[in-house]
Amino acid sequence: MKIIFAGGGTGGHLMAGLSAAEEILSRFHEAEIVFFGSDRKLEKRCVEQKGFRYRQVRAKKWGKSIQQIITCIGSTVLGIFDSLFAVRNFNPDIVVGLGGYVSVAPVIAAKLLGIPSVLLEQNVIPGKANRFLSRWVDEVYCHWRGSLKWFTQAKVVRVTGTPIRKDILSSKKMRSVEKFGLSASKKTILITGGSQGAQAINETFLRCLPKLESLHNDLQIIHCTGEYGYETAKAAYKQTKIEAFVCSYLDDMGAAFSMADIILCRAGATTIAEITALGIPAILIPYPYAADNHQYWNAMELVSNGGGYLLQQLDVTPEKIMELIADILDNKEKYDRMRMLNKRMGIPNASSNVVDNICRLIGLKSAQIALIAG
Numbered sequence: 001m002k003i004i005f006a007g008g009g010t011g012g013h014l015m016a017g018l019s020a021a022e023e024i025l026s027r028f029h030e031a032e033i034v035f036f037g038s039d040r041k042l043e044k045r046c047v048e049q050k051g052f053r054y055r056q057v058r059a060k061k062w063g064k065s066i067q068q069i070i071t072c073i074g075s076t077v078l079g080i081f082d083s084l085f086a087v088r089n090f091n092p093d094i095v096v097g098l099g100g101y102v103s104v105a106p107v108i109a110a111k112l113l114g115i116p117s118v119l120l121e122q123n124v125i126p127g128k129a130n131r132f133l134s135r136w137v138d139e140v141y142c143h144w145r146g147s148l149k150w151f152t153q154a155k156v157v158r159v160t161g162t163p164i165r166k167d168i169l170s171s172k173k174m175r176s177v178e179k180f181g182l183s184a185s186k187k188t189i190l191i192t193g194g195s196q197g198a199q200a201i202n203e204t205f206l207r208c209l210p211k212l213e214s215l216h217n218d219l220q221i222i223h224c225t226g227e228y229g230y231e232t233a234k235a236a237y238k239q240t241k242i243e244a245f246v247c248s249y250l251d252d253m254g255a256a257f258s259m260a261d262i263i264l265c266r267a268g269a270t271t272i273a274e275i276t277a278l279g280i281p282a283i284l285i286p287y288p289y290a291a292d293n294h295q296y297w298n299a300m301e302l303v304s305n306g307g308g309y310l311l312q313q314l315d316v317t318p319e320k321i322m323e324l325i326a327d328i329l330d331n332k333e334k335y336d337r338m339r340m341l342n343k344r345m346g347i348p349n350a351s352s353n354v355v356d357n358i359c360r361l362i363g364l365k366s367a368q369i370a371l372i373a374g
């Protein structure tokens with residue numbers, strides 16, 4: 001079995017692909033998998049670390065200015081030529097588009113070569129690339145029912161969930177306590193701004209530290225700052241007595257989730273898929289400049305279900321964050337209910353759902369059943 005996963009530009013798209021790829025390898029040990037992705041070094045590293053091959057595709061983001069639009073169209077055309085040769089040489093059974101501008105050229109190349117293709121969509125409001133590509137592919141696999149109305153031109157749309165990495169679902173708290181050098185008895189707040197970090201969240205949370213230190217000595221922090229906020233955050237925690245693990249990027253996010261009693265984060269689709277699968281109560285601060293304000297709509301799915309709170313970036317203050325943390329953590333009954341409601345909306349078996357559908361589409365159902373039976 002040969003598969004190309006195409007997409008990236010942000011970690012959320014890529015992580016969904018890596019999770020589906022993991023599931024394929026666990027069923028078909030001989031499978032050959034290649035990721036076609038952007039020029040971001042972090043993405044290449046994440047893919048190669050998992051043992052998959054990585055090929056860079058020429059692609060530029062769509063923009064608002066004429067110059068950006070021309071650059072995007074020009075590099076997509078060049079990317080299609082690159083992809084036509086690369087896809088034909090590899091000759092995959094299927095091309096899986098993960099969303100994001102990087103996925104456009106390889107999926108179009110697959111279509112031109114008559115190779116089956118599908119899309120994964122993680123957000124409630126699909127991104128431009130997936131909306132555009134949906135009319136060409138065989139099937140679309142999305143996370144939310146609310147996405148269906150955006151794919152009226154697609155042949156088949158299925159609600160499968162967003163694939164989640166196996167180590168995220170299986171991490172154990174005690175192993176993580178050791179890894180981070182934190183305490184097993186304290187409650188843990190996890191702060192993450194998604195794959196690139198969020199300066200606004202970092203800055204506001206660091207302003208909470210003096211209050212946290214004086215009022216809540218039973219709390220500890222895991223803070224994934226992103227590349228830019230790391231040094232400042234590290235220095236800020238050093239000046240307090242709060243136990244904290246600070247990193248710019250964490251490969252083993254499962255370890256952080258296994259310790260987190262509460263998460264303060266953006267509302268990227270893949271993070272939401274992960275925290276709902278695990279049932280972690282959340283305070284969500286959607287990225288206000290995201291296309292179509294889609295992070296707000298991702299956040300609303302979780303919040304309207306009762307699994308957390310939404311704070312708009314303009315309204316975020318250290319006091320508000322402290323108030324919400326106390327509100328969630330100080331009432332056990334409410335806390336347990338939030339956990340339960342979040343977990344109930346999670347789709348932990350999404351990787352399996354997606355791979356079942358891919359296998360069916362390329363006619364591998366019997367091989368899969370034989371492997372399971374054997």
Ligand SMILES: CC(=O)N[C@H]1[C@@H](OP(=O)(O)OP(=O)(O)OC[C@H]2O[C@@H](n3ccc(=O)[nH]c3=O)[C@H](O)[C@@H]2O)O[C@H](CO)[C@@H](O)[C@@H]1O
Pocket residue numbers: 010011012013015099122123192193194195196224248249250251252253267268269270271272274287290291294295298
């Ligand atoms: C600014 C922007 O446009 N962001 C988009 C981007 O989010 P972005 O990629 O930033 O965020 P997501 O929440 O979707 O995904 C982040 C992924 O990175 C992982 N992670 C994060 C930090 C870390 O230190 N280690 C780590 O492994 C998370 O566990 C998760 O798997 O793609 C998402 C999926 O289409 C969209 O919903 C977001 O709106």
